[in-house]
Amino acid sequence: MQQSNASAAAAALRYDHQAGGDAGDVVMARWLQSAGLQHLASPLASTDQRMLPNLLMQGYGPQTIEEKQKLYKLLRNLNFNGESGSEPYTPTSQSFGGGGPMDGFFSPELRGEFGAGLLDLHAMDDTELLSEHVGSEPFEPSPFMPPREFDDDFDPVPVRPQRGQLDNNIRPSTNEKEIVAKESNVAKIKVVVRKRPLNKKEVARKEDDIVKVHDSSYLTVHEPKLKVDLTAYVEKHEFCFDAVLDENVNNDEVYRATVQPIIPIIFQRTKATCFAYGQTGSGKTFTMQPLPLRAAEDIVRLLRQPIYQGQKFRLWLSYFEIYGGKLFDLLGDRRKLCMREDGRQQVCIVGLQEFEVSDVQIVKEFIEKGNAARSTGSTGANEESSRSHAILQLSIKKHKEVNETKRHNDGNEPKGGKVIGKISFIDLAGSERGADTTDNDRQTRIEGAEINKSLLALKECIRALDNDQIHIPFRGSKLTEVLRDSFVGNSRTVMISCISPNAGSCEHTLNTLRYADRVKSLSKSGNSRKDQTVIPSSKESSTAASSFPISTELEDLYEQNQEVKMIETLRTYAESSSYTSSFEVDRHSTSVMPNSISNGREESGAMPSSLDRDRADMRSSYNSTSSHKLYSSSQVSFNTQDEEKVPKVSPPRRKISRDEKLERANWPKKTSGHVLLTTSNKQQQQQQQQQQQIQDSRPNNAVLRQFEQVPPQDGEIDAILEEEEALIAAHRKEIENTMDIVREEMNLLAEVDQPGSLIDNYVTQLNFVLSRKAAGLVSLQARLARFQHRLKEQEILSRKKAPR
Numbered sequence: 001m002q003q004s005n006a007s008a009a010a011a012a013l014r015y016d017h018q019a020g021g022d023a024g025d026v027v028m029a030r031w032l033q034s035a036g037l038q039h040l041a042s043p044l045a046s047t048d049q050r051m052l053p054n055l056l057m058q059g060y061g062p063q064t065i066e067e068k069q070k071l072y073k074l075l076r077n078l079n080f081n082g083e084s085g086s087e088p089y090t091p092t093s094q095s096f097g098g099g100g101p102m103d104g105f106f107s108p109e110l111r112g113e114f115g116a117g118l119l120d121l122h123a124m125d126d127t128e129l130l131s132e133h134v135g136s137e138p139f140e141p142s143p144f145m146p147p148r149e150f151d152d153d154f155d156p157v158p159v160r161p162q163r164g165q166l167d168n169n170i171r172p173s174t175n176e177k178e179i180v181a182k183e184s185n186v187a188k189i190k191v192v193v194r195k196r197p198l199n200k201k202e203v204a205r206k207e208d209d210i211v212k213v214h215d216s217s218y219l220t221v222h223e224p225k226l227k228v229d230l231t232a233y234v235e236k237h238e239f240c241f242d243a244v245l246d247e248n249v250n251n252d253e254v255y256r257a258t259v260q261p262i263i264p265i266i267f268q269r270t271k272a273t274c275f276a277y278g279q280t281g282s283g284k285t286f287t288m289q290p291l292p293l294r295a296a297e298d299i300v301r302l303l304r305q306p307i308y309q310g311q312k313f314r315l316w317l318s319y320f321e322i323y324g325g326k327l328f329d330l331l332g333d334r335r336k337l338c339m340r341e342d343g344r345q346q347v348c349i350v351g352l353q354e355f356e357v358s359d360v361q362i363v364k365e366f367i368e369k370g371n372a373a374r375s376t377g378s379t380g381a382n383e384e385s386s387r388s389h390a391i392l393q394l395s396i397k398k399h400k401e402v403n404e405t406k407r408h409n410d411g412n413e414p415k416g417g418k419v420i421g422k423i424s425f426i427d428l429a430g431s432e433r434g435a436d437t438t439d440n441d442r443q444t445r446i447e448g449a450e451i452n453k454s455l456l457a458l459k460e461c462i463r464a465l466d467n468d469q470i471h472i473p474f475r476g477s478k479l480t481e482v483l484r485d486s487f488v489g490n491s492r493t494v495m496i497s498c499i500s501p502n503a504g505s506c507e508h509t510l511n512t513l514r515y516a517d518r519v520k521s522l523s524k525s526g527n528s529r530k531d532q533t534v535i536p537s538s539k540e541s542s543t544a545a546s547s548f549p550i551s552t553e554l555e556d557l558y559e560q561n562q563e564v565k566m567i568e569t570l571r572t573y574a575e576s577s578s579y580t581s582s583f584e585v586d587r588h589s590t591s592v593m594p595n596s597i598s599n600g601r602e603e604s605g606a607m608p609s610s611l612d613r614d615r616a617d618m619r620s621s622y623n624s625t626s627s628h629k630l631y632s633s634s635q636v637s638f639n640t641q642d643e644e645k646v647p648k649v650s651p652p653r654r655k656i657s658r659d660e661k662l663e664r665a666n667w668p669k670k671t672s673g674h675v676l677l678t679t680s681n682k683q684q685q686q687q688q689q690q691q692q693q694i695q696d697s698r699p700n701n702a703v704l705r706q707f708e709q710v711p712p713q714d715g716e717i718d719a720i721l722e723e724e725e726a727l728i729a730a731h732r733k734e735i736e737n738t739m740d741i742v743r744e745e746m747n748l749l750a751e752v753d754q755p756g757s758l759i760d761n762y763v764t765q766l767n768f769v770l771s772r773k774a775a776g777l778v779s780l781q782a783r784l785a786r787f788q789h790r791l792k793e794q795e796i797l798s799r800k801k802a803p804r
Ligand SMILES: Nc1ncnc2c1ncn2[C@@H]1O[C@H](COP(=O)(O)OP(=O)(O)OP(=O)(O)O)[C@@H](O)[C@H]1O
Pocket: 151, 152, 153, 154, 156, 157, 195, 196, 197, 199, 247, 278, 279, 280, 281, 282, 283, 284, 285, 286, 287, 379, 382, 384, 385, 386, 387, 428, 429, 430, 431, 498
């Protein structure tokens, strides 16, 4: 009944929105009423109030967590149950919980209308909350469920029966067909949070459980705080992830929510990585240890399925750890291992023992053997704390007979045959070890620094990967180097963030959740609004790095600020270079175009420069949008009609055809050796005059003059044009990266300004960010130099060909 109500409401709302009427509001209002959200329903029912989003913008938004939850569920229902209709908008495949397409309520028009009050709910359609929601309320001691008895047994927690709603992926699949059917739904990056129960010590200390999991994807951290006048209050931080698993969730459910959906894909040339992240004692090892065994069970089962039986696939296992930047074989008496890159840039770990496993019992024995060999130590929070990153890999290889191997092996093929797919399970060392102040001997500090470095590098790689960046910073740490082949090609990543519920761990818990949030929010598929930074006001910055709700005006301001800065930079750049230095900045896309003329308008009102005229013939190629923000050498002007913001820095420029480029260089188009005459005589005359003007005013560019005199051969031209395209694309990418980096730097500054921030983290992160910045510039310069060299070569060639 509720479902059909939801569908009716969704349909009505959509219809109403399209028709501009208010009938849908009435249906919607009724539904809100039945969901117990009367205060939203009553204004909606009256004819002069329109649409739920408007109401939310007008401050009718949900006030309490319960209301938010209800509204959130309502929106989710609308989303899942709403008919597909004829809405043109198809969101990312990474929709909530791998769910179906979204429409209607989540259409771009409506997205634009949402006010700050709905941002959190709204962000949930993309599986994440951009930034945590911070709110404060008077202190209420222990407002949550009574703490659970902590049990040291391996899997002590009873399964809650109604837990089936957790996530689409959590429902146990009964057969392999089901698993296979799910594979297309598996997100490239999935971020799952797992909260452990309070342990005995925490209970004995009467610590509060400050983490409340609201449903399968949403949690609140209640941070106890003191005001300056020493009044206690609670600051609330809300987060949303792909899945949030509370203390009642057992390891089987964790497996189903995280790894199980990936298993069928690794049979199809996918490399998957599942890692646990979190402070010491938060349950990483507890969470990770059962996963490989369960995965091996499923893999073995699938291997026995008829579709794979004939394919000679075999399962292989290896287990090693990275400790202090060095690799040790956990199944080979902790022998030190070496990492090498082969000619095809494949990372191989020399000496690592791999075992073919056909039986789950053998897998279990290997895992136990490896676990026993791990480096552990004791921390304040965990008596058996992992001091290393442990990596267990399960590979599916295509078996080759010995004689077959002899015939085909090119020397690069790994032992056991070609790798078809692989899944790596990484139990990371405690995330806070870098700042372990209780045990600050030299060794611990070195360990900590190494761990910090690898966690940062891991985040960078995931983000680069998801943004399809050409450069993935594998070399940032041993960990990422080792995982290199899991990051290229078809890959899947599951991050399980483990959190402790006790008040004493609040800061670490928030750090873990922020890291997870960033991994998720940086992802292209996760949310189109990635990497948005809010400049915190002095007040805001005293509470959290990025507080919620995000003020949209503040964002606008920030973006404009960024853009103006960007334009300024380009201006300086433009003024300092010659031929290709006239830029047009498209406000729509913030793209940079090598043209200072758009739609025939001279924005500055100044006389068109010779360069402008020279580029006039390119106008048609570039003026893809009618409302550009233009930059001219004397002023930056904004088109006020153009209010839409697009976060991406620059969409791909329309590719200029070879003919257009030839025209630019005044070479006639050629068709089977004949010059193509496409224009009337009058036009031709005008063109000739224009060309003459252009030639007169063209900068003294020897290369171009050469081109004009002697059209180079087709192949040469194509090669140069291709290189030119590549250079421009690389430049554009570099600008995007620079903007990303600048945002990150601003985030870092905002974080370091916060009370209790860790300067060590700041220093390491800043170092990392600056190295990336430098690497980007160096690579662009190298490309530029290559191109210049190419042009020089071409010039020499042309001179040789053209006897003067
Ligand atoms: N969900 C859970 N339910 C019950 N017990 C748990 C849970 N998570 C963790 N524990 C218990 O908490 C203790 C610490 O967990 P674990 O060793 O997995 O932490 P960790 O994050 O791996 O720590 P470190 O980084 O120091 O290795 C263990 O005794 C473990 O059994």
